[in-house]
Structure formats: structure tokens, C-alpha cells
Amino acid sequence: MERKLLTKDSYKLLINKLISGKYQLVAPVKIDALVDFRRINSIDEITEDYIVTVSSAKSVAFPRNEKLFGFEKHNKQLEQTDYDFDSIPQTVLLGVRPCDAMGFASLTSIFCWDSVDKIYTTRLERTIIIGMSCAKADASCFCTSVKGNPGNTAGNDLLLTKTQKGDYITEIVTEKGAKLVAEFPELFTEDKGAEKEPLLAKVPEVFELDGILAKINSKFGDEAFWSEQAMRCLGCGACAYVCPTCACFDIQDESHGKIGQRMRCWDSCGLSLFTLHTSGHNPRQNQGQRWRQRLMHKFSYMPDRLNTVGCVGCGRCSRACPVDMNIAEHLKSIIDN
Amino acid sequence: METQNIYLPYLMEIEKVSEEAPFVKTFRLKFINPEDAESFSFRTGQFGEYSVAGVGESTFCIASAPTRRGYIECTFRKAGRVTTALSDMEEGSTLGFRGPYGNVFPIDEWKGKSLLFIAGGIALPPMRSVIWNCLDLRENFKDITIVYGAKSVADLVYKEELRLWDERPDVKLVTTVDPGGETPDWKGEVGFVPTVLDKLAPKSENTIAIVCGPPIMIKFTFPILEKYGFADDMVYTTLENRMKCGFGKCGRCNVGKTYVCKDGPVFSLKQLKQMPDEY
Amino acid sequence: MNNIQQKAKELLESSACTLIVGYEKGTGGKARPVFVRKAEHAAKLIFDESCDQNIAGYLYRQEIKNETKKAIVANHSTLKSIVELASENQIQDGGFMVIAFTKEGEIIELRTFAEIEKHVATLYHGLTEEEKVMMKKLEDMSLEDRWAFWEKEFSKCIKCYACRASCPMCYCPTCTVEINQPQWIPVPSHTLGNMEWHVMRAMHLAGRCITCGQCAKACPLDLPIHLLTYKVALDSEQYFDSVAGTSVCANNALATYKTEDHENFIR
Numbered sequence: 001m002e003r004k005l006l007t008k009d010s011y012k013l014l015i016n017k018l019i020s021g022k023y024q025l026v027a028p029v030k031i032d033a034l035v036d037f038r039r040i041n042s043i044d045e046i047t048e049d050y051i052v053t054v055s056s057a058k059s060v061a062f063p064r065n066e067k068l069f070g071f072e073k074h075n076k077q078l079e080q081t082d083y084d085f086d087s088i089p090q091t092v093l094l095g096v097r098p099c100d101a102m103g104f105a106s107l108t109s110i111f112c113w114d115s116v117d118k119i120y121t122t123r124l125e126r127t128i129i130i131g132m133s134c135a136k137a138d139a140s141c142f143c144t145s146v147k148g149n150p151g152n153t154a155g156n157d158l159l160l161t162k163t164q165k166g167d168y169i170t171e172i173v174t175e176k177g178a179k180l181v182a183e184f185p186e187l188f189t190e191d192k193g194a195e196k197e198p199l200l201a202k203v204p205e206v207f208e209l210d211g212i213l214a215k216i217n218s219k220f221g222d223e224a225f226w227s228e229q230a231m232r233c234l235g236c237g238a239c240a241y242v243c244p245t246c247a248c249f250d251i252q253d254e255s256h257g258k259i260g261q262r263m264r265c266w267d268s269c270g271l272s273l274f275t276l277h278t279s280g281h282n283p284r285q286n287q288g289q290r291w292r293q294r295l296m297h298k299f300s301y302m303p304d305r306l307n308t309v310g311c312v313g314c315g316r317c318s319r320a321c322p323v324d325m326n327i328a329e330h331l332k333s334i335i336d337n
Numbered sequence: 338m339e340t341q342n343i344y345l346p347y348l349m350e351i352e353k354v355s356e357e358a359p360f361v362k363t364f365r366l367k368f369i370n371p372e373d374a375e376s377f378s379f380r381t382g383q384f385g386e387y388s389v390a391g392v393g394e395s396t397f398c399i400a401s402a403p404t405r406r407g408y409i410e411c412t413f414r415k416a417g418r419v420t421t422a423l424s425d426m427e428e429g430s431t432l433g434f435r436g437p438y439g440n441v442f443p444i445d446e447w448k449g450k451s452l453l454f455i456a457g458g459i460a461l462p463p464m465r466s467v468i469w470n471c472l473d474l475r476e477n478f479k480d481i482t483i484v485y486g487a488k489s490v491a492d493l494v495y496k497e498e499l500r501l502w503d504e505r506p507d508v509k510l511v512t513t514v515d516p517g518g519e520t521p522d523w524k525g526e527v528g529f530v531p532t533v534l535d536k537l538a539p540k541s542e543n544t545i546a547i548v549c550g551p552p553i554m555i556k557f558t559f560p561i562l563e564k565y566g567f568a569d570d571m572v573y574t575t576l577e578n579r580m581k582c583g584f585g586k587c588g589r590c591n592v593g594k595t596y597v598c599k600d601g602p603v604f605s606l607k608q609l610k611q612m613p614d615e616y
Numbered sequence: 617m618n619n620i621q622q623k624a625k626e627l628l629e630s631s632a633c634t635l636i637v638g639y640e641k642g643t644g645g646k647a648r649p650v651f652v653r654k655a656e657h658a659a660k661l662i663f664d665e666s667c668d669q670n671i672a673g674y675l676y677r678q679e680i681k682n683e684t685k686k687a688i689v690a691n692h693s694t695l696k697s698i699v700e701l702a703s704e705n706q707i708q709d710g711g712f713m714v715i716a717f718t719k720e721g722e723i724i725e726l727r728t729f730a731e732i733e734k735h736v737a738t739l740y741h742g743l744t745e746e747e748k749v750m751m752k753k754l755e756d757m758s759l760e761d762r763w764a765f766w767e768k769e770f771s772k773c774i775k776c777y778a779c780r781a782s783c784p785m786c787y788c789p790t791c792t793v794e795i796n797q798p799q800w801i802p803v804p805s806h807t808l809g810n811m812e813w814h815v816m817r818a819m820h821l822a823g824r825c826i827t828c829g830q831c832a833k834a835c836p837l838d839l840p841i842h843l844l845t846y847k848v849a850l851d852s853e854q855y856f857d858s859v860a861g862t863s864v865c866a867n868n869a870l871a872t873y874k875t876e877d878h879e880n881f882i883r
Contacts, residue, residue, distance in 0.1 A: 252802070
């Protein structure tokens with residue numbers, strides 16, 4: 001993989017050029033005590049003081065609300081206004097952690113499973129992902145347990161790793177990344193050959209992934225096991241919404257008088273009415289069954305059907321959860337029990 | 338319709354509204370755009386998402402046969418928000434249709450065999466498509482038997498169709514109503530579908546059974562078929578589940594790793610037995 | 617803290633209790649709810665300043681509500697919620713035991729609603745100093761500024777419903793937002809829809825909110841939504857003398873009819 005160097009000053013120049021250019025720049029921003037992705041207009045808004053942003057990077061391709069199409073009623077007739085694919089802006093997403101970047105592969109496998117969701121793919125195509133390696137990790141991180149690591153290039157177009165001096169080792173991962181570098185050749189200089197490994201956080205392995213994948217199916221029928229794990233789970237959607245790989249959605253119509261739109265919005269299998277039939281029958285009636293669905297989907301069904309694990313080890317679910325449903329802990333107990 | 342947006346429905350006009358039973362209606366829909374009518378095709382067993390703009394979408398099978406072109410039909414019972422809005426729609430109104438989705442009844446594999454259709458109540462619609470498809474290709478099959486029952490005479494759907502099937506010499510039709518559901522002039526059977534099936538003593542040799550009905554009916558029908566020697570891969574059914582997208586992305590309809598919208602809705606009993614009991 | 621482990625061990629060993637709902641140490645040292653059934657697991661239990669989460673909602677949880685020999689380790693907010701839930705018939709008198717601590721740090725067991733209500737009367741009711749400062753800041757804003765403040769906050773809300781899930785008073789099996797005939801509150805998480813949700817929830821909590829702030833603690837985006845429900849709680853107190861979490865008898869201002877009520881439209 002080709003490597004270049006982006007000096008501290010060139011980095012600043014690059015950001016400013018991106019802001020003033022044709023791209024919409026989205027980067028991590030401090031919002032009181034939290035850090036999250038926001039569209040920025042000045043380099044001063046960007047922060048590097050975060051383990052992970054509170055929301056994942058998936059919003060850039062799979063936003064929490066998406067207008068699928070509009071409609072207008074005229075008596076008995078209906079006029080539909082299709083999605084305007086041209087309106088999707090060219091975006092540069094900066095400061096994406098390697099775990100988040102790895103998550104796009106999972107999302108893509110779902111949104112391109114046989115039928116292709118062009119809204120998702122167009123958004124992703126028009127986004128350049130500039131990742132930032134992790135120098136720090138915390139107790140919720142477990143990327144190394146799911147075949148990730150703090151310097152993983154997968155899913156990034158460019159991956160930056162900050163050196164002691166404040167410069168950035170730049171790994172050019174994809175064609176898209178190469179094209180961006182070619183737009184600003186004067187800013188990217190020869191790689192000095194600095195070692196990347198010592199600059200990365202150390203993330204100890206919590207569980208052995210192959211062990212989980214091998215054992216989880218046999219746990220399916222163990223109702224008591226899932227019920228026990230999910231006993232404190234409140235059944236909200238926080239974990240699903242902050243997760244880089246959760247893709248479940250709802251389709252809802254909104255209208256005022258004769259004009260309206262059909263929206264696709266985030267949904268969560270943890271919510272009690274997710275699988276409710278109109279008849280009143282609910283196949284997943286208790287939280288244990290819903291929790292089981294979450295884990296089986298990520299660690300059994302997705303690997304089986306789509307060849308991808310539905311988890312990147314970012315730990316957001318555990319951090320966002322009001323009752324600390326630490327997924328790594330729960331997964332580990334699958335092997336231990 | 339030229340679009341790359343998989344969520345955008347075809348625009349359909351309601352050509353005909355038929356009242357089948359209390360709260361049950363059939364819509365005959367035609368494509369408003371003639372190019373859509375030309376290019377659209379589906380195979381029996383598939384379903385679609387029918388939508389009322391501003392209200393939402395609902396999942397029904399395509400109840401008409403693919404051998405009949407130019408229109409599609411759906412039958413639904415008024416139950417929730419969308420079906421209530423649909424029930425209020427008149428002929429000439431526009432609704433949306435997304436599809437066809439799902440897998441198909443493997444009728445090509447059934448060539449040269451006898452067919453036994455068993456349906457209950459509002460589950461006749463998915464069967465109607467495959468029944469007509471097979472009747473339109475009648476020479477491909479040996480004996481065709483249809484067993485259909487509902488709670489009461491009023492609840493029988495497709496009353497006109499039942500009459501047509503009854504009149505055909507190349508179809509054996511057995512209709513039944515639940516005990517207490519008969520009227521004084523009812524000439525059909527009285528009894529639950531599984532009981533009537535047992536009385537019929539169907540022969541299983543070279544016969545495919547296609548079953549669709551409420552869970553309780555299915556539960557008691559499968560053992561009857563087993564009793565008469567139907568192997569698991571000679572019995573088919575079509576399943577339902579809560580759906581939204583219809584193409585395997587919204588994450589709602591899976592039973593274990595099987596997605597009812599993609600791997601189904603048609604399943605053989607053999608496949609059904611491999612699926613977990615729980616979801 | 618050791619007394620809670622000791623107490624729990626005794627209760628479980630003697631079979632006086634079959635389940636103790638309490639707190640344990642979680643990821644990064646944070647406290648989280650725990651369900652202890654075996655005496656040897658009693659060592660997991662902790663009780664200190666980190667145990668500020670309101671866990672009263674677990675008492676009516678589908679999986680455990682029918683267990684008669686359950687106990688709950690109750691901090692102040694849990695206690696007040698228990699009183700409020702009692703007044704709304706969501707929990708049974710004598711259906712559970714409360715393990716609480718006096719000001720001096722002594723462990724006490726409370727078995728009846730009457731005992732719980734008596735103990736709760738000794739606790740402080742009201743906002744913390746920090747919360748009072750935040751409330752004043754809001755109250756001092758002009759109507760336009762206040763609207764802009766909330767618009768900004770609600771533009772961030774992702775409608776995860778962690779607030780609802782963690783509030784013991786939000787026990788409706790089908791929430792208003794889950795009713796779609798008609799769809800009272802829009803489902804997508806745009807600013808207006810979010811505002812409708814939060815304002816509706818605050819109104820549904822009028823006279824019922826015990827100002828524990830659990831909703832804001834649960835919010836993954838740290839939105840100060842507790843200020844809305846607090847405001848309605850304070851208004852309920854000011855206009856209707858209704859303070860939630862003080863009496864086990866039904867007394868919710870907006871749900872109780874008294875002949876002395878001066879509105880005449882219901883006569």
C-alpha cells in the first residue's frame with residue numbers, strides 16, 4: 001500500500017482547501033461533553049480528543065431519516081417525485097475510526113443483497129473516507145476481538161496515523177483516496193518510513209471470534225441464557241442507532257394535506273413492537289428473544305448469509321446503553337458457558 | 338417506470354373492487370403507465386407491497402395468476418391502518434405497488450403430478466394465484482383437488498371462483514365451513530378443514546400438497562398429510578411475517594437465518610422443519 | 617457497602633428472598649443493575665454514590681413482577697418512584713421488599729407501602745443546586761430564545777427512546793408513539809417530530825415525575841430533556857399542590873377528579 005506523509009501544516013492546508021472546495025466536509029466536533037460528526041466550515045471546529053464519536057459514521061450513507069420519494073394527491077390520482085440522486089453532495093468524512101470504516105462492509109452487504117439500494121450506494125460512492133488511527137482505547141473497545149485493529153485500513157480511502165511530531169502518516173487505501181491525493185499533490189510528501197505500530201493503541205482481545213461463531217448457534221434454544229443476559233436490557237434503540245453496522249429500518253409515510261413523502265428511518269430489533277403483527281401476535285415477546293435476535297443476527301445469520309460479521313468492536317453500544325449491556329462481556333459468556 | 342429507486346412503487350389504478358366477505362375485498366389493479374404493464378411479469382407465489390400514499394404499505398401476495406396479463410389482483414382483510422385506508426378506496430383511485438418479491442411455487446417441477454390444494458379462510462388468496470396458474474396449464478398436471486374451508490358461508494372468499502372451479506369436470510372441489518357456520522341451503526361439507534381432509538383420504542402417490550391457512554389449521558393439517566404418506570418435500574406452504582421492505586434489508590421478517598421475504602414466502606415442509614421453532 | 621453484600625447473602629441463604637435487584641460494578645467502574653439469585657453472587661452487589669440510577673421500573677418487569685420474594689436495593693429516586701408507582705397501582709403492596717439506607721448509613725428493610733411512604737417523607741424532595749441553576753437559566757430566557765434552545769437540542773435527538781425505557785413512570789405497554797390509528801406522533805426523528813415526542817412525554821408526566829433525571833442520564837446524546845419534565849413537575853407543584861413520589865394514594869393532579877375542582881366542564 002502506498003504511503004505518503006502529510007505534515008502538520010499541510011494537514012491544516014488540506015482541511016482548508018477541502019472546506020473551500022467542492023466537498024462538504026464532515027468531521028468530529030466537540031458538543032459539550034460529547035464528540036460527534038458535524039458538517040464543518042472551519043478547521044477550528046474539528047477535535048481530535050475522542051476515542052470514538054458518539055454516533056457512528058454510517059449516517060453518511062444511511063442517514064437516520066431519508067426521504068425515499070415525494071407524492072402529491074390530485075383527487076383520485078397520485079403524482080410521485082422520485083429521489084433526486086444528483087442532489088447527493090460530494091462529501092469528505094474526516095476522523096473516522098478504523099472500526100467505523102470496517103462497518104461499511106457490513107452495511108454494504110445488506111444494502112446490496114441481491115437488490116441494490118441505490119440511495120445507499122450513491123451516498124457511499126460520493127463520500128471520501130479519511131480515517132484516523134487510534135492512539136487511545138478504553139474499556140469498551142474490542143476491535144481486535146472481531147478481526148479489526150486500531151490501525152486497520154479496511155473501509156477507508158485514506159488512513160491517517162498521527163506521529164509524535166504531529167505529522168500524519170497517510171496510507172492510500174483505494175483509488176478514491178489516490179484521486180484525492182492527486183488533487184493536492186503539493187501537500188503530500190514522501191513517506192519518512194515511520195513505524196505505525198508503536199503509534200497505535202493497545203486493545204486486548206476479549207474473546208476469540210471463531211469460538212463465538214462456532215458456539216452461538218447451539219445456544220439458540222437456551223431461553224434461560226438469553227433471558228438472563230437481557231434481564232437488565234430496557235428495550236430501547238440506543239445500541240442499534242449508534243452501531244456502525246446496524247441497518248434495520250422502518251418505512252413511514254408523512255403527509256400534510258395533499259403533499260407528502262415516504263421516509264426510511266432507523267429502527268431497532270430491541271424495541272418491543274419491532275416484529276408485531278397487525279393481528280396482535282408478536283413472535284418476539286420478551287426481551288430475551290429480542291436480545292438473542294441482536295446477537296444471532298450479528299454473529300450467526302450475517303456470517304452465514306452475507307459472509308460478514310455484523311460487529312466491529314467499537315463498543316458504542318455498551319457506552320450508549322443506559323444499563324451497560326456490554327456486548328463483549330455477553331459474547332464472552334457464550335464461550336464460557 | 339424508469340427508476341433506480343427500489344423503494345419507488347408502480348402507480349396502479351383500481352379497476353375493480355369486489356366484496357368477498359365481511360371486511361375482505363379484492364382489488365383488480367392495472368398499471369397506469371402502459372410501459373409498466375408491458376414489462377411487468379411475476380411468477381406464482383410472489384408477493385408485493387401495496388401502498389396508500391400518506392398512510393403506508395401493506396404486504397399481500399399477488400392473488401391473480403401470472404398467466405393472465407395486464408392486471409394484478411390482491412385480496413386483503415381490513416385489520417390495521419393501511420388495510421383500513423385501502424378499504425376506503427374506490428374504483429379509479431391510485432395506489433402504489435412494489436414487487437414482485439419473494440420466491441415462487443416450483444410448478445415446473447410439478448409437471449405430470451397430481452395437485453392437492455388445501456386452504457382455509459383468508460389464506461385462499463395466495464393459493465388462488467397458483468391454482469389458476471395450474472388450471473391455465475391444465476394439461477401439465479394429473480388430478481387437481483381443492484379443499485377449502487372458512488369459519489362460515491359468509492366468510493368464504495372468491496365465491497364466484499369457487500363456483501367456476503366446482504363446475505369444471507377436471508377439478509375436484511370440496512368446500513367446508515366450521516360446525517355452526519352452515520346456512521340452511523349449504524350443500525358443502527361441515528367440519529374443520531383437517532377433519533374434512535382426513536375424510537377425503539387423499540392419496541399421496543405422485544401428488545404435491547399445497548397448504549395455506551391460519552396457524553391452527555396448518556398445525557392439524559400436516560399430521561393428516563403425513564398419515565396419508567405425503568413426504569416432507571412433497572408438501573408446500575406459503576408463510577407470512579411482519580414485513581416492511583420486502584427485499585431482505587429492513588431486518589424484520591427473519592425466522593432464524595431464513596428471511597421470509599427472500600427465501601420465502603414459499604417453503605416446502607422439509608425446509609420448514611429445518612427452521613427454528615422460535616424466531 | 618459491605619453491609620449490602622452481607623444483608624443480601626443472609627436474605628438469599630435464608631430464602632427470605634429469591635431475587636435481589638441491585639447494583640454491580642460495570643464497564644469502566646460505572647454502576648449498573650444486577651439481578652442476584654444465589655447467595656454466592658451477593659458479593660457482586662455494591663451501593664455507593666455511583667449507584668444513582670433509578671431502577672424502580674424493574675419491579676413491574678414482565679419476567680419478575682410475579683415473584684413475591686423479591687427485594688430491591690433502593691436509592692432515593694428509586695424509593696420515590698416506588699411511591700409513585702404504588703399510587704398508580706403498578707406494583708403490589710407487600711409484593712416486594714425494599715432495602716434502603718438511612719442518612720446514617722444504616723440498612724433498613726421496608727416491607728409495606730406505608731413503611732416506604734414514611735421513609736420517603738424523611739428524604740429531600742426537589743432539584744439539586746446544579747439543576748436549579750440550569751432551570752433558572754431556561755426560565756430567564758425569552759420565549760424565542762427558549763424555543764431556539766430546544767430546537768437545537770431536539771435536532772440532535774435520534775428517537776432511540778432510551779429516555780422512555782429508563783423512566784419508571786413510562787410503563788405503558790403500547791406507548792402513544794406506537795399507536796398508528798391515528799399516528800399521533802411522527803415516527804422519523806426530525807426536529808419537529810422529536811419536539812412533539814418530548815413535549816408529549818413531559819405532559820404525560822405532569823404530576824408524576826419525581827425529578828430523578830434518569831431520562832437525561834440515559835440519553836446517549838446527553839440532551840438535557842429532564843429540564844422539560846422537571847418544569848412540568850414544578851408547575852404541577854405550584855398550580856395543583858401535586859408533588860409526585862410522596863403519597864401511595866392516587867393523587868395525581870391531572871388524573872384525579874375531586875368535586876372541589878373549580879373547572880366546571882366535567883360536571
